Amino acid sequence: MNNRLLHFFGVFIIMCLMALPVYAQQDAPKQTVRDTTPLEQLDYHLTKKQFMEYYGMDDTSRAIINMFYRNRGAAGVVYCLVPSLSVVAGVAVVDIAVSDALRSAPTTDPNSCCAPGCVSGSIAFAKWLPVGIVIAAGGALVFPIIMSANRSIYTREKLLKTLVERERGIKPPANLLKKIWQTDFSN
Numbered sequence: 001m002n003n004r005l006l007h008f009f010g011v012f013i014i015m016c017l018m019a020l021p022v023y024a025q026q027d028a029p030k031q032t033v034r035d036t037t038p039l040e041q042l043d044y045h046l047t048k049k050q051f052m053e054y055y056g057m058d059d060t061s062r063a064i065i066n067m068f069y070r071n072r073g074a075a076g077v078v079y080c081l082v083p084s085l086s087v088v089a090g091v092a093v094v095d096i097a098v099s100d101a102l103r104s105a106p107t108t109d110p111n112s113c114c115a116p117g118c119v120s121g122s123i124a125f126a127k128w129l130p131v132g133i134v135i136a137a138g139g140a141l142v143f144p145i146i147m148s149a150n151r152s153i154y155t156r157e158k159l160l161k162t163l164v165e166r167e168r169g170i171k172p173p174a175n176l177l178k179k180i181w182q183t184d185f186s187n
Contacts, residue, residue, distance in 0.1 A: 066184040086139020093132030
């Protein structure tokens with residue numbers, strides 16, 4: 001009985017291991033250094049497409065390029081679209097909160113459907129006033145600051161240095177490789 005149980009668990013563990021995804025790891029053919037120009041003389045003002053054409057010779061290089069550009073974000077989205085949409089959303093929430101709070105003031109109009117002194121609206125939305133302010137300020141101020149910090153970390157100069165060093169046989173830092181997503185290999 002004990003042997004059968006041990007055999008069952010052994011088969012179970014093997015089946016579990018077979019269910020895990022396995023990725024092929026092949027040694028890449030030795031890359032030849034295409035450019036021996038010193039790193040300081042290379043132009044890093046390249047677009048993503050140019051980086052892909054010049055340095056995207058294998059899937060890892062393309063994944064590094066995709067990861068850098070994913071973390072940098074698109075400048076138009078980061079600095080224009082998100083802040084303007086968040087300000088609009090924040091102002092809308094503040095407007096709803098303020099208008100509802102103003103309607104909730106006690107009425108003195110004798111022709112009102114309520115008795116004098118009763119509350120004609122509700123103050124349910126008044127608590128959303130700080131939320132609207134946070135949405136507007138967060139999107140207009142905090143988000144661009146965070147993305148500016150990200151753009152200063154993932155610079156094109158650092159990308160060029162990483163790709164050139166990789167081409168010359170120096171492995172990229174492990175912490176950089178950990179940030180690559182599976183989707184970065186798709187482009």
